[in-house]
Amino acid sequence: MSTTIDLRAIPLGPGEETQIEQTLGSGEVSATMESLGRSEFQETGIAGVWLVTHRNAQEEVIARFIEIVEVPQLLRSQRQDMADALSELQSRLAAESG
Amino acid sequence: MTDAITLGEHLRAQGISRRGFLKFCAATASLMALPPNMVPAIAKALETARRPSVIWLSFQECTGCTESLTRSHAPTVEGLIFNTISLDYHHTLQVAAGHQAEQARADAMKENWGKYLVVVDGSIPLGDPGFSTIAGVSNVEMLQETVKGAAAVVAVGSCAAFGGLPGAAPNPTGAVSVRDLVKDTPVINVPGCPPIPVVITGVLAHYLTFGKLPALDELGRPKAFYGQTIHDRCYRRPFYERGKFAESFDDEGAKKGWCLYKLGCKGPITYNACATTKWNEGVSFPIEAGHGCLGCSQPRFWDLGGFYKPLSQGTSTNAETLAAAAAAGVAIGVGSAMLSKRRKDQSQKEEV
Ligand code: SF4
Ligand code: SF4
Numbered sequence: 265m266s267t268t269i270d271l272r273a274i275p276l277g278p279g280e281e282t283q284i285e286q287t288l289g290s291g292e293v294s295a296t297m298e299s300l301g302r303s304e305f306q307e308t309g310i311a312g313v314w315l316v317t318h319r320n321a322q323e324e325v326i327a328r329f330i331e332i333v334e335v336p337q338l339l340r341s342q343r344q345d346m347a348d349a350l351s352e353l354q355s356r357l358a359a360e361s362g
Numbered sequence: 363m364t365d366a367i368t369l370g371e372h373l374r375a376q377g378i379s380r381r382g383f384l385k386f387c388a389a390t391a392s393l394m395a396l397p398p399n400m401v402p403a404i405a406k407a408l409e410t411a412r413r414p415s416v417i418w419l420s421f422q423e424c425t426g427c428t429e430s431l432t433r434s435h436a437p438t439v440e441g442l443i444f445n446t447i448s449l450d451y452h453h454t455l456q457v458a459a460g461h462q463a464e465q466a467r468a469d470a471m472k473e474n475w476g477k478y479l480v481v482v483d484g485s486i487p488l489g490d491p492g493f494s495t496i497a498g499v500s501n502v503e504m505l506q507e508t509v510k511g512a513a514a515v516v517a518v519g520s521c522a523a524f525g526g527l528p529g530a531a532p533n534p535t536g537a538v539s540v541r542d543l544v545k546d547t548p549v550i551n552v553p554g555c556p557p558i559p560v561v562i563t564g565v566l567a568h569y570l571t572f573g574k575l576p577a578l579d580e581l582g583r584p585k586a587f588y589g590q591t592i593h594d595r596c597y598r599r600p601f602y603e604r605g606k607f608a609e610s611f612d613d614e615g616a617k618k619g620w621c622l623y624k625l626g627c628k629g630p631i632t633y634n635a636c637a638t639t640k641w642n643e644g645v646s647f648p649i650e651a652g653h654g655c656l657g658c659s660q661p662r663f664w665d666l667g668g669f670y671k672p673l674s675q676g677t678s679t680n681a682e683t684l685a686a687a688a689a690a691g692v693a694i695g696v697g698s699a700m701l702s703k704r705r706k707d708q709s710q711k712e713e714v
Contacts, residue, residue: 297385326392
């Protein structure tokens with residue numbers, strides 16, 4: 265079970281996004297992901313509430329979400345990438361032993 | 363030219379991981395103003411989507427709409443325009459000129475007959491076709507010829523959608539909108555002066571994702587972006603409800619951020635998305651900068667009786683509007699409710 269709130273869909277006044285951030289505070293875990301630009305995952309001071317910020321290659325924010333979930337889906341290794349990685353590993357090993 | 367490979371294959375071929383793809387889908391959902399729980403459906407659709415061919419026609423216009431689009435911070439400007447759509451003709455952006463350019467348009471039409479999208483910015487002068495021509499062809503002729511094999515036409519900007527500035531009284535060139543001329547092909551209106559960049563890309567992304575047009579209102583505007591007025595989503599609304607109005611641009615009320623209704627704000631009759639999407643990478647929008655809405659996405663907004671004249675009639679805050687506001691509030695979630703309560707407390711405090 266998870267709930268995601270798109271911060272772009274909320275009519276926020278000046279400084280209100282910062283207010284939301286301050287109210288939630290920052291928690292124990294933060295992670296970054298480099299794929300099509302950087303993404304930041306910050307667990308807020310409220311356990312299970314994550315602030316997710318996606319940026320493009322120019323560092324501009326392209327989307328911001330509040331996710332209420334144990335671990336944001338994108339932090340998990342993805343099945344398809346794991347399958348691709350297995351064949352990558354095999355070809356690396358073959359190159360070494362050959 | 364339209365690629366045979368799907369978008370999913372295209373991204374994987376570029377070494378983009380599944381994570382990257384899902385991030386792209388999440389940003390696209392936000393861009394299309396779709397709820398985040400639509401991401402899996404979007405991912406599924408985008409995996410198999412093919413690049414549509416786009417022909418962009420610029421008529422009586424100021425290039426502001428193209429400027430707006432190319433300043434878009436969408437995930438996808440480079441991506442969406444140059445990778446996921448195939449922009450086969452845009453006489454401001456393309457390298458080819460003259461006969462070569464016109465040839466590119468003819469080729470794109472032939473190869474993608476029945477499937478390509480035509481994007482139009484600018485109105486079309488009927489008064490004297492000589493007012494605006496491209497390669498010696500009048501705008502009306504070029505439009506009619508180009509839409510023949512199109513799946514749909516996207517009228518970008520208030521000029522293409524409603525006649526805009528060229529169509530303002532006394533309309534010296536006899537300017538008309540795309541919808542006035544195109545009757546047999548669906549027309550999507552994306553008005554605004556200029557339209558919000560993410561709204562332009564959002565509409566293109568919707569077509570790319572689902573292969574069909576988004577739901578439209580009676581003026582041909584996508585409901586996802588033009589479903590609510592600026593006033594419905596304005597953060598100054600609590601002041602409006604309490605009758606707190608700025609009377610001039612530098613009075614106490616203006617400084618306290620009160621409602622701009624009496625200074626001519628057209629927010630109550632203007633359907634657009636800028637109260638939430640904002641401008642300049644989401645920094646701010648006119649009302650946040652202290653100026654009323656001009657109504658730039660409404661038909662004949664130049665002729666609404668003056669930018670600084672208050673709307674003559676109040677807007678209804680009838681049961682239906684209130685119910686809609688409550689429903690939106692639920693969707694928006696806790697954070698926003700907390701903030702609006704704080705604003706209300708503030709406005710009450712200021713009353714005493
Ligand atoms: S009248 Fe204008 S400033 Fe006042 S609440 Fe409506 S949109 Fe906002
Ligand atoms: S505030 Fe009104 S006039 Fe200004 S950009 Fe938004 S819709 Fe257009």
